[in-house]
Amino acid sequence: MRExxxxxTSNVDAVLGVIPLGQPPWPTLDPFLFCVHHDDAYPxxxxxxxxxxxxxxxxxxxxxxxxxxxxxYHGDVVPGFPAHPxxxxxxxxxxxxGLIDHSDSLGAAARFGGGDVQWLTAGAGIVHSExxxxxxxxxxxxxxxxxxxxxxxxANKLAPPHFSMLWREAIPTLVATDGEGRRAxxxxxxxxxxxxxxxxxxxxxxxARPDTDVAIASIVxxxxxxxxxxxxxxxxxRALYFFRGSEVQIAGRQVGVGHRVQLRPEAxxxxxxxxxxxxxxxxxxxxxxxxxxxxxxxxxxxxAEIQKAFSDYQRTRFGGWPWRSDGPVxxxxxxxxxxxxxxxxERPA
Numbered sequence: 001m002r003e004x005x006x007x008x009t010s011n012v013d014a015v016l017g018v019i020p021l022g023q024p025p026w027p028t029l030d031p032f033l034f035c036v037h038h039d040d041a042y043p044x045x046x047x048x049x050x051x052x053x054x055x056x057x058x059x060x061x062x063x064x065x066x067x068x069x070x071x072x073y074h075g076d077v078v079p080g081f082p083a084h085p086x087x088x089x090x091x092x093x094x095x096x097x098g099l100i101d102h103s104d105s106l107g108a109a110a111r112f113g114g115g116d117v118q119w120l121t122a123g124a125g126i127v128h129s130e131x132x133x134x135x136x137x138x139x140x141x142x143x144x145x146x147x148x149x150x151x152x153x154x155a156n157k158l159a160p161p162h163f164s165m166l167w168r169e170a171i172p173t174l175v176a177t178d179g180e181g182r183r184a185x186x187x188x189x190x191x192x193x194x195x196x197x198x199x200x201x202x203x204x205x206x207x208a209r210p211d212t213d214v215a216i217a218s219i220v221x222x223x224x225x226x227x228x229x230x231x232x233x234x235x236x237x238r239a240l241y242f243f244r245g246s247e248v249q250i251a252g253r254q255v256g257v258g259h260r261v262q263l264r265p266e267a268x269x270x271x272x273x274x275x276x277x278x279x280x281x282x283x284x285x286x287x288x289x290x291x292x293x294x295x296x297x298x299x300x301x302x303x304a305e306i307q308k309a310f311s312d313y314q315r316t317r318f319g320g321w322p323w324r325s326d327g328p329v330x331x332x333x334x335x336x337x338x339x340x341x342x343x344x345x346e347r348p349a
Contacts, residue, residue, distance in 0.1 A: 014251035014267040021241065021258050029237040029262070030287035031206050031214070033089055033299060034149035037243055037281075041069040042079065042098075042141040045134030049329050050077045052137070075327055079143075080131035082327035085318055086122035087309045088157045088299040090150045090205055092216060093118045094189060098143030099135065099336075101329045104128035105319040106161060106341035111330050115168030116348070117189050121202045123152065123159035125309070125318035133329045146281065148216065150206060153288050154301050159204035161318075165338045167348035172196035176227050182273070184219065184227035191215025191284070193230065206288060213265075214285035221248065221273030221280075229282070232265035238284035239263065245278035 019027065025036040046052040055072065059065070063072035072079045080100070093100065099113035105127035112118055120128065134141040152159065166189065174186040174196040188196045190207050191214060201207040207214035213233040219240075221227065232238050240261045242248055247256050249272035255261055257278075263269050265284070291301045298309040312318075338346050 014264050014269045015253045016262040016264055018253065018255060018259050018261050021243070021260055026241060027260060028283065029239055030289065031151045031212070031237075031285045032148060032283050033151050033292070033294070034147070035241070035281075035283065036147050037145075038147070039144045040071055040079070040098075040132075040142070042132070042134050042143055043068075043070070044139055045137050045141055048077050049133040049135065049332065050075070050079070051134060075131060078131045078133060078327055078329050080327060081129060082131070082325075083127050083129045083321055083323075084297055085125060085127045085313050086120075086297045087125040087313070087318075088305075089122055089152050090202070091118075091120045091122065092146075092148040092150060092189065093120070093130070094146040094148070094216075094218070096144040096146075098141060098145070099133055100145070101131045101133050102128060102163075103323050103328045104161075104163075104341075105317065105321055107322050108163065108339060108341045109330065110163075110165060110338040111334055111336050112165060112167075112338070113336070115171065116336065117166040117171065118163060119166060119201055119205070120163040121152070121159060121161060121204055123156065123161045123204065125312060125316075126161040127318050127321060129323075129327050131327050131329050133332075135332055148283065149299070150214070150285075151288055151292070151299060152204070153206060154290055156204045156206075157300060157305075161341075162202045162204070163340070164199070164202050165346065166199050167336070169348050171198050178226040180224070182222045182225035184221050184225045184271070184273075186227070187218045189216040189218075191217065193217065206285065212286045215282060217282045219271070219280040219282060221245075221271060221278040223273050223275055223277060225273040227271050229263075229269045229271060231268045232284055233286065234266050236265035236284050236286050237262075238265045238282070241281040241283070243279060243281060245274055246276045247274040248272065248278045248280070249274075
């Protein structure tokens with residue numbers, strides 16, 4: 001597809017606002033709750049799939065400082081996020097580089113990465129761990145991912161927990177070429193662009209409804225490349241997160257790296273890459289428009305429901321924890337796979 005195939009659209013008032021991203025997590029718009037970009041230059045791995053490097057000077061259990069360009073997060077042997085609960089929303093985890101080992105309270109497990117996406121509906125409640133195994137014992141183990149929290153409407157807050165694997169082989173990347181042959185690559189995790197449609201989201205997701213206009217996509221612009229982001233439905237809230245590069249032009253506005261740009265949904269927006277390759281994340285959707293009560297890992301509609309979430313978790317542990325450690329990792333030789341709570345097994349095609 002060539003960039004000029006899109007109809008010409010005025011950029012007047014297409015940009016509603018520009019704000020700095022600041023420290024993570026990034027600011028989000030309804031129906032999104034949270035967005036964080038993890039980017040770690042892990043060293044070679046050891047026998048336990050953790051870093052073959054000293055952990056001295058790190059606040060183990062809460063290591064977010066980025067010493068030497070990487071973090072243990074809440075892990076003590078393997079980096080990552082050991083067992084923790086969620087209720088009332090969804091996590092969309094987009095792994096650009098590296099791997100994640102998933103385990104949960106329903107007995108499901110997975111290893112995914114290198115372009116794969118896991119879409120988890122926490123719903124009524126689930127406990128899961130997300131560990132970053134360092135498989136390469138002789139070289140670096142870079143890891144880069146987005147974790148995005150998508151809210152659930154009141155009617156689906158207590159839906160049965162469910163996760164879907166969107167393997168990279170099934171996630172479409174639209175390649176657009178402008179008149180000078182410069183490329184834009186748009187990887188579509190949710191929504192549809194010029195016929196590029198990814199696998200369906202989980203059944204109780206806000207994104208599964210045909211009228212919510214939810215879209216999640218990453219956009220890579222070659223230096224100077226031009227691409228027009230088509231208009232969205234009126235009433236949609238839409239934002240571009242410019243996280244890598246130097247500067248980019250969005251609907252006629254020059255924007256430096258490290259900013260969120262909120263766009264008027266009914267206006268198409270022309271993007272023009274800067275001197276360096278530019279990378280952006282698109283999050284959009286019709287707002288749910290309900291009260292949000294959030295405390296740590298729970299997102300409900302009222303404080304009473306938050307208190308009940310804590311009570312239910314203390315009473316049931318959301319199914320318990322069937323694993324031998326809080327941060328389990330899978331065998332070094334294991335490839336990408338998923339085992340669902342019903343025992344169904346899958347591997348990427």
